[in-house]
Amino acid sequence: MPGPDVSGPPPRLVLAVGERAGAAAAERCAARDRVRVVVSADDAATVLDAELPRLTTGWRIVGVGTTADAAAVRAAALARGALGEEVTVWPLDDSWRVRVHCGVCHHQGESRRDALAACPACGTALAVSDQESRVHGAVLGVPRA
Amino acid sequence: MLELRVADVATPCAGVRSVTLVGDGPLPSYPPGAHVGLEWAPGRLNPYSLTPTPSPRGPTPRDLPPGLDPEEYHLSIALRPDGEGGSRRVHALAPGDRVRATPPRSSFPPVGTAAHHVLVAGGIGVTPVLAHAAWHAFWGNSFEVLLVQRPGVTPHAADLRALAGDRLARATDRTAVPALLDEALRGAPWNSHVYTCGPPGLIAAVAATARRAHWVADRVHAEPFVHAPATGTPFTAVLRRSGREVAVGAGESLLDALDRAGVAAPRLCRQGVCGECVTEVAAGRVEHRDTVLGDDERDGHMALCVSRAAVGETVELQL
Structure with missing residues (x-):
């Protein structure tokens, strides 16, 4: 992979989760960007592990998908050494769905943003908070009293 | 303060004195890039980088990580005849002399999560870079x-050649530096960090090259050995966007005060040479100490890292 083309904006590795995100990414990307489409956000880590060693410092990473999926891509990138300024997300319009990080057992599951959730692992009833962790790629689920 | 004794002195090259210091007991460990503040007159301290312990097998022993439980501290200091006196004091030291120093302070550490480290040294700036190289060589990290x-x-x-081997590139002609920097930074693998110790011009050149290659500021680290003083008379900075007031103490820079207040502000070289922290000034006269702004740019702008409000003034910033 050659070094970044310094004549324009930084080149981007765009990781889209799902077909709809892939189509959205294709519309917004430039020719020198690398677009990879995965079926599930769980595949983001595998794709990043394969792609990042081919890149040079200076590239940016973009996560495209639902709010939850884009956040998961961002968390996977940060876990692999990306700095916050190097990662952006393009959430699609269904931002009412979020990934919820259980404050009791740390399991993650999806929920509606405005709903009360039950942790699928430990069963604790959780209130979906507004506290979003970029590292975990999820919002905090607070046990209901 | 540590009470130390000079165990040995050497002159590795013209104008540079290497000093070996030992303590009366165990010495504190230190990370690569750390320095001690050596007292050269009562209450006057100069920071000097610690270099790895030389050994017959190379510059560092292989049994312990460099800087861990050191038996000695090693410093190499360039003579500055026109300085305030710190380097002259060091160059006059002889075995048996006693000196006082602060415990090691880490101000220039390697980033532990980096996949690759680009080390750039200019002149006596080789000292912390040598410590970094010894660390990476010990742990088998990727570096150049x-x-x-x-x-x-x-x-x-x-010593550097022994540690780095063919990962060492040397430039004895300044005209060769831009191409070497460009090659190193444009081709650096994902998740690299660059560390520069040298004169302000070299630090600025590295920062500019990194910026052109789209590196973000947090991947660019620098330790100047010619510091622009950033301290002075206390003043207040008013942040226009939030309406907050930040008090800047006598012993800190405006950038330090903003950090302390939790205000995000851009920065890179921290010595007034790269221009990354230049911020619009809405009101107040500024005492400019940077070397990046031209005269026509100084009206309405200031470098947060070194410049201060003029005495008796309050500056209002577009932050």
């Missing part, structure tokens, strides 16, 4: 070194 030197006058060049 660019040494900018005048022929025959850089200490530790042989």
Whole structure:
């Protein structure tokens, strides 16, 4: 992979989760960007592990998908050494769905943003908070009293 | 303060004195890039980088990580005849002399999560870079070194060569530096960090090259050995966007005060040479100490890292 083309904006590795995100990414990307489409956000880590060693410092990473999926891509990138300024997300319009990080057992599951959730692992009833962790790629689920 | 004794002195090259210091007991460990503040007159301290312990097998022993439980501290200090006196004091030291120093302070550490480290040294700036190189060599980390030197006058060049081997590139001609920097930074693998110790011009050149290659500021680290003083009379900065007031103490820079207040502000070189922290000034006269703004740019702008409000003034910033 050659070094970044310094004549324009930084080149981007765009990781889209799902077909709809892939189509959205294709519309917004430039020719020198690398677009990879995965079926599930769980595949983001595998794709990043394969792609990042081919890149040079200076590239940016973009996560495209639902709010939850884009956040998961961002968390996977940060876990692999990306700095916050190097990662952006393009959430699609269904931002009412979020990934919820259980404050009791740390399991993650999806929920509606405005709903009360039950942790699928430990069963604790959780209130979906507004506290979003970029590292975990999820919002905090607070046990209901 | 540590009470230390000079165990040995050497002159590795013209104008540079290497000093070996020992304590009366165990010495504190230190990370690569750390320095001690050596007292050269009562209450006057100069920071000097710690270099790894030399050994017959190379510059560092292989049994312990460099800097861990050291038996000695090693410093190499360039003589500055026109300085305030710190380097002259060191160059006059002889075995048996006693000196006082602060415990090691880490101000220039390697980033533990980096996949690759680009080390750039200019002149006596080789000292912390040597410590970084010894650390990476010990742990088997990926690194490369660019040494900018005048022929025959850089200490530790042989040590650096022993550590880095073919990962060391040397430039004895300043005109060769831009191309070497460009090659190193444009081709650096994902998740690299660059660390520069040298004169302000070299630090600025590295920062500019990194910026052109789209590196973000947090991947660019620098330790100047010619500091622009950032301290002075206390003043207040008013942040226009939030309406907050930040008090800047006598012993800190405006950038330090903003950090303390939790205000995000851009920065890169921290010595008034790269321009990354230049911010619009809405009101107030400024005492400019940077070397990046032209006269026509100074009206309405200031470098947060070194410049201050003029005495008796309050500056209002577009932050």
